[in-house]
Amino acid sequence: MESKSKQAVVLLSGGMDSCVTLAMARERHGEGKVAVVHAGYGQRTQARERRAFEEIADFYGIRERLVVQLDHFRAIGGSALTDQKIAVPEDGLAAEASHAKIPVTYVPFRNAHFLSVAVSWAEAMGAEAVYIGAVAEDSSGYPDCRPEYYRAFQELVRAGTRPETRIEIVTPVITMKKSEIIGRGVELGAPLHLTWSCYQSEDAACGACDSCLLRLRAFAEAGVADPISYRRTVAAKS
Numbered sequence: 001m002e003s004k005s006k007q008a009v010v011l012l013s014g015g016m017d018s019c020v021t022l023a024m025a026r027e028r029h030g031e032g033k034v035a036v037v038h039a040g041y042g043q044r045t046q047a048r049e050r051r052a053f054e055e056i057a058d059f060y061g062i063r064e065r066l067v068v069q070l071d072h073f074r075a076i077g078g079s080a081l082t083d084q085k086i087a088v089p090e091d092g093l094a095a096e097a098s099h100a101k102i103p104v105t106y107v108p109f110r111n112a113h114f115l116s117v118a119v120s121w122a123e124a125m126g127a128e129a130v131y132i133g134a135v136a137e138d139s140s141g142y143p144d145c146r147p148e149y150y151r152a153f154q155e156l157v158r159a160g161t162r163p164e165t166r167i168e169i170v171t172p173v174i175t176m177k178k179s180e181i182i183g184r185g186v187e188l189g190a191p192l193h194l195t196w197s198c199y200q201s202e203d204a205a206c207g208a209c210d211s212c213l214l215r216l217r218a219f220a221e222a223g224v225a226d227p228i229s230y231r232r233t234v235a236a237k238s
Contacts, residue, residue, distance in 0.1 A: 006128040007064075008170075009118050012036040014052025016195045016215060017133035017173055020185040024172045025131045026060065027188060035064035035127065037118050041110065042074030043081045044088070048202035055194045064125075068117050079107040081199060088200045090208035103140050105199060105210060111144040112153065115169070119157055122167050129168045135181070136174050140210050147174055178218030186224060193227035207232040 008029045010022045025034050038053040040046045050067070057065055073082050080086040086104055111134065118130045134145040143149065154169045161167065173181050185192050197215045198205035205212050207230035216233060219226040 007033045007035060007125060008129040008131060009035050009037055009122040009125075009127050010131040011114050011118050011133070012038055012053050012056060013133070014038070014049040014056065014196050015133070015211075016178075016185070016192060016197055016218075017135055017181055019056055019133075019192065019195045020181050020188070020190050021131050021133035021172055022056065022060070023185060023188040023190040025129070025170070029129070031061075034060075034062060035066070035121070035125065036062055037066040037068070037114075037121060039068050039070050039114050039117060041070040041082065041107065041113075043107075044084075044200050045196065045198060045202050048196050048198075052194055052196040056191055059191045059194060066117075066121055070113055070117075073107060073110065073113075076108065080104045081107055088209050090206070091213075092210075102143060103210060105140060106142050109144060111149070115153055119161070119167055119169075123161050123165050128166060129170050131170045131172065134171050134174050135176065135178065137177075139178070139214065145174070147171070150174070177221070178214055179221035182218055182222040182224055186222075195228070201231065204229040204231045206230070 008025050010025050012018045012022055022034065022036065036057050038050065040050060077083040080088045088105065089103065111132065115130065115132065122130050134150065136145055136147060139145060150169050150171050157167050157169060182192065197211045199209040199211045200206050205228055207216065212230065216226060
């Protein structure tokens with residue numbers, strides 16, 4: 001049944017998790033009541049992620065789109081995704097090491113910047129929710145993907161918006177395994193074939209970075225064929 005709720009804003013990176021999050025938001029709020037926002041931040045695969053964003057939005061016929069460019073992340077540096085001098089690790093999942101060691105692909109406090117853009121837009125349009133496809137455990141262990149991070153940000157939204165503003169920060173896949181996210185995406189008919197996860201390639205996915213390995217393992221666990229192409233595939237350990 002289509003919800004009679006107000007509009008929702010979904011942060012859509014172009015990756016698998018954000019794509020399924022969008023599908024879940026559409027299921028809850030109804031067709032035509034979802035807007036999408038995409039942030040480029042000087043990452044290595046910026047152009048490819050933007051293409052994935054546009055193709056997913058086209059697939060769903062979404063007209064309300066906001067694209068922002070956060071170039072300060074490249075100037076700040078400190079991440080293999082934005083600093084060409086820092087190599088992207090290959091052939092080893094950081095998530096399987098201790099989460100006390102944050103991988104070099106972590107972009108310092110990135111999701112707060114993304115959420116701030118989305119909340120500003122949501123308040124301006126009178127939307128009631130902001131969705132983000134953060135995943136806590138079955139991922140690379142980034143500190144800005146933890147549930148407590150979003151609980152704290154929810155309080156910030158309450159304190160920093162108009163008294164009449166009611167915006168919920170929604171993280172529908174945060175406790176799910178990647179394989180479960182794929183399963184949910186398949187159930188909802190999400191266009192997983194249009195998504196992009198690779199940290200360093202823009203033609204065929206490298207198949208060796210943490211993000212590719214997590215994706216490959218998840219599709220294997222889900223028993224679903226990954227619909228994108230890879231330069232190489234490394235056996236994913238379960």
